[in-house]
Amino acid sequence: MTGQNIANELRQNILSGSLKPGEELRQTEIAQEFNVSRIPVRDALGILASENLVVLNPNRKAKVIALTQTELSEIFDLRILLECNALSLAIENITPDILDHVTYILEKSNIEAGRPGWAAGDWAFHKALYQPSGLSKHIQIIEELRQTCQIHVAAYGELKNSTDQWLKDHKIIVRLYQKGDVPGAKNTLAAHLTAAKKSLLHAMAD
């Protein structure tokens, strides 16, 4: 069990919702769970902090991030800005091979939809859409922002019901993507993300 491995395990637990926003992470406790000393645990927490999944305060317990509705709203706006930009520029670089790959990933993610772990498939789909842009830094930032959202989505348990619309959106986006309809694809994607934003903020309001 190396530091990286511990980080991976903890990340899984955070993204799946078994470690909830604001929950405290004690070095000693985690070290015992994994049968290691606190040193690799500290490394792991550092890694997760670098991904903005946990916050570290000197001499205080680490915590899973817990954002307000205002903060999450801004993060969704950032996602819309960056994901739409990546999508536009990706459409310029589409090849037949890419379309093949995208439709393949779409089918695979459809199967996972609504089941535990669906978020990974959703990201795989969107990432496949954005990859042809070649904008690796965009994609890296988008992934981090999505994880931040995912933590709260998992905790507030929204979205179970809106799966149908979710899948329809994906299908529409692929169609416009394929046609090279940049404004259409951007608008649909923006609406898709806005729906997710509203859904989460509504769930948090209770």
Add this chain to the structure above:
Amino acid sequence: MTGQNIANELRQNILSGSLKPGEELRQTEIAQEFNVSRIPVRDALGILASENLVVLNPNRKAKVIALTQTELSEIFDLRILLECNALSLAIENITPDILDHVTYILEKSNIEAGRPGWAAGDWAFHKALYQPSGLSKHIQIIEELRQTCQIHVAAYGELKNSTDQWLKDHKIIVRLYQKGDVPGAKNTLAAHLTAAKKSLLHAMAD
């Protein structure tokens, strides 16, 4: 000398250019310099990695990041996207107090211009422009992207000569900002950043 302090010192050295892109950072060496053990040094490197200033590879020496022209080009494009967005939304929320503060910061940064440490003043100015937007996450990301660029600017020593145009741009942006001219301010800012991008990429081409 705590881990945070070491991180701060190293960050200074990286941003000022005395630690160059790609330079190796040995835990043992740094520990000796600061008269501490390697443990707090590891923490410091973790902090810097979380800010994307250094890269860590398991069982290998840490290195100051070193990006290609292509990667830096993308990062400048990201900055243009995010900084223009933050600027637009900030302009909606301007108050007399804010204008006062912005002109004060502008004057202060003018004095530092062209001298060592100018980059901090430049960021203080732009940050003052963006703050009224209330978009803290935008600003955090922008700051990181700027630091990434700054590392390479410091290493390739461009920009010494274009200080005049730099200052003129800032003055123009403030005027448009004050007038509430959103498209004008955005265009000027975009041009300002594009010039910086070209300047760096040109310097790197040699």
Add this chain to the structure above:
DNA sequence: TTATGTATAAATGTATACATGTATTCACCA
């Protein structure tokens, strides 16, 4: 009752020692 201060417990921060992995050197051989 409430507030405050002290004693105790608990958690994190760091130094040292050792384990493990990586790079380098140099001898040896085809």
Add this chain to the structure above:
DNA sequence: TGGTGAATACATGTATACATTTATACATAA
């Protein structure tokens, strides 16, 4: 001469022990 492999040096990874800081509990006083 050029390449291969073992031996060595070097750097990072981790466990243990101790130091320091923060949180908790409890007693005491206003």
